[in-house]
Amino acid sequence: MQLFEDIKKSTQDAVETVFGKPVDIENIAIQHTRKDFDGDVTIVVFPLLKISKKPPEETAEMLGNYLKESVDTVSDFNVVKGFLNLVISDSYWVNVLGKITENVSFGIETTNSGKTIMVEYSQPNTNKPLHLGHLRNNMLGYSLANILMANGHKVIKANIINDRGIHICKSMLAWLRWGKGETPESTGLKGDHLVGKYYVEFNTHYQAEIKDLVSNGATLEEAEKTAPLILEAQEMLKKWEAGDSGTVSTWKEMNSWVLKGFDASYKTLGVDFDEIYYESNTYLLGKEHVAKGLDKGYFYKKDDGSVWCDLKEAKLDPKLLLRSDGTSVYITQDIGTAVQRFEDYKLDRQIYVVGNEQNHHFQVLFAILKKMGYAWAASNYHLSYGMVELPSGKMKSREGTVVDADDIMDEMVSTAKKLSLELGKLDDMPEDEREELFKIIGLGALKYYLLKVEPKKQMLFDPEESIDFNGHTGPFIQYSYTRIQSLVKKAGANYNNDNGYGYDLDPLEKGIIKLINQYPSIIKEAGDSLSPALIANYVYELAKEFNHFYQSLPILKLDDEQIAAFRINLAETTGRVIKSAMNLLGIDVPDQM
RNA sequence: GCACCCGUAGUUCAACUGGAUAGAAUAUCUGACUUCGGAUCAGAGGGUUGGGGGUUCGAAUCCCUCCGGGUGUACCA
Numbered sequence: 266m267q268l269f270e271d272i273k274k275s276t277q278d279a280v281e282t283v284f285g286k287p288v289d290i291e292n293i294a295i296q297h298t299r300k301d302f303d304g305d306v307t308i309v310v311f312p313l314l315k316i317s318k319k320p321p322e323e324t325a326e327m328l329g330n331y332l333k334e335s336v337d338t339v340s341d342f343n344v345v346k347g348f349l350n351l352v353i354s355d356s357y358w359v360n361v362l363g364k365i366t367e368n369v370s371f372g373i374e375t376t377n378s379g380k381t382i383m384v385e386y387s388q389p390n391t392n393k394p395l396h397l398g399h400l401r402n403n404m405l406g407y408s409l410a411n412i413l414m415a416n417g418h419k420v421i422k423a424n425i426i427n428d429r430g431i432h433i434c435k436s437m438l439a440w441l442r443w444g445k446g447e448t449p450e451s452t453g454l455k456g457d458h459l460v461g462k463y464y465v466e467f468n469t470h471y472q473a474e475i476k477d478l479v480s481n482g483a484t485l486e487e488a489e490k491t492a493p494l495i496l497e498a499q500e501m502l503k504k505w506e507a508g509d510s511g512t513v514s515t516w517k518e519m520n521s522w523v524l525k526g527f528d529a530s531y532k533t534l535g536v537d538f539d540e541i542y543y544e545s546n547t548y549l550l551g552k553e554h555v556a557k558g559l560d561k562g563y564f565y566k567k568d569d570g571s572v573w574c575d576l577k578e579a580k581l582d583p584k585l586l587l588r589s590d591g592t593s594v595y596i597t598q599d600i601g602t603a604v605q606r607f608e609d610y611k612l613d614r615q616i617y618v619v620g621n622e623q624n625h626h627f628q629v630l631f632a633i634l635k636k637m638g639y640a641w642a643a644s645n646y647h648l649s650y651g652m653v654e655l656p657s658g659k660m661k662s663r664e665g666t667v668v669d670a671d672d673i674m675d676e677m678v679s680t681a682k683k684l685s686l687e688l689g690k691l692d693d694m695p696e697d698e699r700e701e702l703f704k705i706i707g708l709g710a711l712k713y714y715l716l717k718v719e720p721k722k723q724m725l726f727d728p729e730e731s732i733d734f735n736g737h738t739g740p741f742i743q744y745s746y747t748r749i750q751s752l753v754k755k756a757g758a759n760y761n762n763d764n765g766y767g768y769d770l771d772p773l774e775k776g777i778i779k780l781i782n783q784y785p786s787i788i789k790e791a792g793d794s795l796s797p798a799l800i801a802n803y804v805y806e807l808a809k810e811f812n813h814f815y816q817s818l819p820i821l822k823l824d825d826e827q828i829a830a831f832r833i834n835l836a837e838t839t840g841r842v843i844k845s846a847m848n849l850l851g852i853d854v855p856d857q858m
Numbered sequence: 859g860c861a862c863c864c865g866u867a868g869u870u871c872a873a874c875u876g877g878a879u880a881g882a883a884u885a886u887c888u889g890a891c892u893u894c895g896g897a898u899c900a901g902a903g904g905g906u907u908g909g910g911g912g913u914u915c916g917a918a919u920c921c922c923u924c925c926g927g928g929u930g931u932a933c934c935a
Binding site: 294296297299300301302307309311312314321345346347348390427430431432544569571580581582585587588589590592594595598620621622623624625626628649651652654659684685688690706717718719721722723724725727730731733734735736737738740741743744745747748751752755756783786787790794798799802805806809812813815816817819820821822823833836857858 | 861862863864869870871872873874875876877878879881882883884890894895897898899900915916927928929930931932933934935
C-alpha cells in the first residue's frame with residue numbers, strides 16, 4: 266500500500282535524522298493500528314532500539330515528534346509502550362477516496378505482468394457425478410484464476426477429464442449388463458447421474474461376488490482380485506486400449522452423456538475452462554521422455570525391464586515409471602503433460618488444484634521433473650486443499666453419504682427461494698428475474714461457505730448450518746450490496762463528490778475508507794499466497810463495517826448536501842469494491858433481494 | 859512404523875506471516891430512531907490458543923517433545 270510505503274520511507278528518514286544512524290527499511294515494522302487504539306498507522310519501535318539506544322517510549326516519542334512536524338499526512342501521534350500510533354489527516358483520507366472513486370478498475374492490476382500461469386482444476390472422473398469435494402476444488406481453481414488475472418497475469422484455466430481406465434469400464438460393464446438400453450433421454454436422468462447409477466450397480470454386484478468367494482474360503486484380498494466382474498472389467502479395459510470398436514463406441518456414447526452432464530453442472534456453478542484435456546488423449550504421453558531420461562542416466566532399468574527413478578536427494582522412495590511389460594503408470598502421463606504444457610504455452614508457472622490426498626504424488630512428480638533437468642520444475646505448485654467432511658464424518662460412496670453437487674446446489678437455491686418469498690420483498694419482480702435471483706443467492710451462500718476457509722485446512726460442511734443466510738455468509742454480503750444500490754438509486758444523479766470537502770471525518774467513515782484503500786494489497790496478498798479466503802474474509806469485513814456506518818449515520822436524511830454527497834459517494838464506492846471482490850470469488854451480487 | 863498437514867470461545871472460522879488486551883459468526887441473554895431496506899445494528903457472557911519445555915524486548919505463529927485428528931506411504935488412478 267502506498268501509504269505504508271510512504272510512512273516507512275519517512276520513518277527511515279526520521280531515524281537517520283533523529284538518531285544519526287541509517288536504518289534498513291526492512292527493519293521498519295509497520296501495521297494498521299488496532300481498533301482499540303487511537304491512530305491509523307502503527308510503527309513498532311522495538312526493532313529500532315538498537316539504533317536509538319533509548320527506551321521504547323522515548324524512541325517512539327522522538328520519532329513521533331519528527332514525523333508530525335515534517336510529514337504532512339501525519340496530523341498527530343500517540344505512544345503506547347513500544348508502539349508509535351500515527352494519526353493520518355482526514356484530508357489525506359478524503360483524497361484517497363476521491364482517487365479511488367475516479368479509478369474504474371480500482372484494485373485490479375491493469376498492466377500485464379508478462380507472466381503466463383496455468384491453473385488446472387476440477388479433474389473429474391467420468392464414471393460418476395460431481396460431489397461436494399469437486400465444488401470446493403472448482404471454486405478454488407476458478408477464484409484463484411480470477412485473482413491471478415487481477416494481479417496482472419495471463420491465466421489459462423485448464424481441466425483434465427479422467428475419461429479412461431478401470432473405473433469407466435466398471436460403469437460400462439454394468440450398463441451393458443443391466444442397463445436395458447437406458448439413456449438420459451429415456452430415463453430423464455442427467456447423463457452423469459445415469460452413468461453413476463451403473464457405477465454403483467457394478468459395485469453392488471461386485472461386493473456380492475466378493476462375499477460369496479469369501480464364504481467359500483477365499484481371503485478378502487483374493488476375492489477382490491478374482492471376482493468374475495473385476496476380471497471382466499479388466500478384460501474390457503484391454504479391449505478399449507486395443508481399440509476394439511464395440512467397446513470404444515459404448516465408451517464414446519456413455520462419455521458423451523457424462524460430459525454433457527458435467528457441462529450443465531459447470532454452467533450452474535459458473536465456472537469455465539480455456540483448455541480441456543482428455544486423459545484418453547494424453548495417457549500415452551511421457552513414454553518418450555522416460556526413454557530419453559533413461560539414455561541420459563536420470564532413470565534406471567531393473568532386470569525385469571521396469572524403469573525407475575531414484576529420488577534419494579529428495580528423500581523419497583524410488584518411483585516406478587514404466588511397468589515391466591512396458592506400459593506406463595499414472596505419473597508417466599503427468600510427466601508428459603507437464604512437459605507439453607510448458608513447451609506449448611511457455612508457461613511461467615503451473616498450479617495444480619488437487620486435494621491433499623495427492624501431496625505425495627506431486628512431491629514425487631516435481632522431484633522427477635527436477636531430476637530430468639527442467640529449469641521450470643520448480644515453477645510447478647500443488648495447491649493442496651483439505652477434505653470436506655460432514656458432521657457424520659467422511660463422505661463415503663459405499664455408505665451413500667456423498668453429497669452430490671447438483672443436489673446441494675438445488676437445495677441451496679430452493680432455500681433461497683423459500684426464504685425470499687417469506688420475506689416478501691420481491692412483489693414487483695418478474696418471475697424469471699426472481700428465479701435468477703434465487704440462484705444468485707443460493708449459490709452465493711454455497712460458494713462463499715466453501716471459499717472462506719483457508720484452502721489447506723480441512724473443513725466441515727454441515728448441511729443444516731451452511732444453509733444459514735445470516736452472519737458470516739455470502740447472502741449477508743449480497744444484502745449489504747443491495748442496500749447500497751437502493752440508496753444510490755434513491756439519491757439519483759444529483760450528488761457529486763466534493764473534492765474540496767474538508768470536515769472532520771466520522772470514525773465510521775474513516776474506517777470504511779481505510780478498508781477500501783486496502784483492497785489492492787489484499788488482492789496482491791491473495792495472489793501471492795494463492796488464497797481466495799483472504800478476499801472472502803476481507804469483503805465480509807468491509808460489508809460489516811459498511812452496515813455499521815449505514816445503521817449509525819444518516820445519509821439521505823441529511824440537510825447538509827455536501828456531507829450527504831460525500832456519504833453517497835462513499836457508499837457507492839464501497840458497493841463497487843464489494844462487487845469486484847465477490848466477482849473474484851466467482852459470486853454474483855444482485856441489485857435487489 | 860515413517861512422512862506431510864491440522865489442533866484457537868459449546869460449534870464453525872479469523873488473526874495483515876513474530877507485535878499491543880487473541881477477533882468474527884452461530885447458539886444463549888438484553889437492547890435499537892415510529893426505519894436512507896430488520897437477510898440489519900448495538901451490548902453481555904463465553905479462551906491457560908491440545909499439554910509441557912525452549913528461542914527473545916514480544917509466540918496462536920519459529921524450534922524440541924508428548925497427546926489427539928486427518929492424509930499418504932501401489933507395477934491403482
